[in-house]
Amino acid sequence: MANAMVALANITLGSTAATVTFSSIPATYRDLRLVINGTVTTGGNIFIRFNGDSGSNYTYVQAYGTGSSAASSTSSGSETADASGVFYTNPGMATYDFLDYSATDKHKSSLNRCSVAGNLVIMNAARWASTSAITSIVVSHGSGSYTSGTTFSLYGVIS
């Protein structure tokens, strides 16, 4: 029986980059999993945009720990990108599970864990209000750029 998790694409930045783009994502799988590991030049939100959609079609809710307090926040479709992760100048990692990404009968749900030991630990749920299959993912940052050595790995989950 085949491994249900298939490596699709990956990149290790050789220099600072403002964005990373995964494109030509086939509809072959059921879910996608994105793993990011590294740092940014200035702390702030990870932005994820699907299929080039820059409209107010993203919503997220998160719970996070600062080290001294637990808190929660949410957006309500006013974002122009899924901003459900935060990266800092301290090393961190983020994992995103994009569920049913290739379905054309539903909006796209995602679950995210973001872990930066020097700053925050976060769990997120997000929704892209589109029934289009995800064919591209652009990862950018709200305040800075991803530094050299930061890695981005995309996997498909078979179903």
Next chain:
Amino acid sequence: MSLTKLAEVTVGAGGAASIDFTSIPGTYTDLLVVHSIRSNQATVSAYATLTITPISSTYSMRGLYGTGSGVGSFTTPVNYIGELTGANATASTFGNGQIYFPNYAGSTYKSYSTDSVGESNGSAANQSLTAGLWSTTSAITGISIVSTSGTFVQYSSATLYGITKGSSGGVTVS
């Protein structure tokens, strides 16, 4: 093949103060540890800490937790890695958790992420998420899950997986 089982440990009848994975090869991209552990510590909720080899120091952590009634955030112990059940939890009940190490064999500091829960048929049981950092540029060659009080009981287990990045299906990245 992107997910490979590397090793599995199940604690025997004598119990164990730690579960150790040693001689981890550097041929994968990420590591995943899945654990199910119960301690003989006289408490409902217990926890474990992490020791990474080759160097047993320089950890930092930030966590978010719930207890079944209260919540909070914490930064110590710095090598905290997750919830277990203790001897006062419902019998035959073990914790449930995972630890993810991206780029474990690389030459930068090592971030890791943990999600774990304990359980018991009572009002109190812990859930936690943590962000961890091993501030060492060495590759990870060993991982130990260590009891903080008492020992891990029989049937406690942990499984180590290697995850390999790659390219297929025509997906491009830039």
Next chain:
Amino acid sequence: MGLIPLGFWAASGAGGAPTSAAYELISTTVLGSAAASVTFSGLGTSAAAYKHLQLRYVVRDSGANIWGQVVVRLNGDSGANYAGHTLRGGGSSVTSSAGTSTTSLAIATGTGNSAPSGAFTGGIIDIVDAMSSSKNKVARILTGRATSGDNEILLQSGLWMNTATLTSISLAGNGTNLLTGSRFSLYGLKG
């Protein structure tokens, strides 16, 4: 903290040669019409080769709310043989809650039929050592709903107080139907 010398108090990782293809699909159900429940059965056979199980899902139910609920039961047990705990972020605060002697492993959050059209809730359920006959079954669930209002993110745990070999997992609406497009996929991880 130093390592305990091997062979005395430590349990060391071995297990022979690496096992590739360690994460495999067992079964998927995508609802083509509304249904009261979805059941993965015959796990004593279909899941016998695995040590851990993972269930991935997206769900919408027929309830007249933005929020929905998914009731999870094991081996068809609907008795008061479960417990569960929740860490929840509701968008403005974080809370934790408990349920004891409950009649289901978990009531995971879902999306009801008053949510925006097309909105579903996703979740991932991990049952570690699912096939052990020495342990009660403990699930860890990461799930969340991000609609335009009534959003929540949860880390949940569930306990089934039974060491029996797992034979089935059922997911059902809580007095509602699971709607078309809801999808449930069961995976096994080898040990």
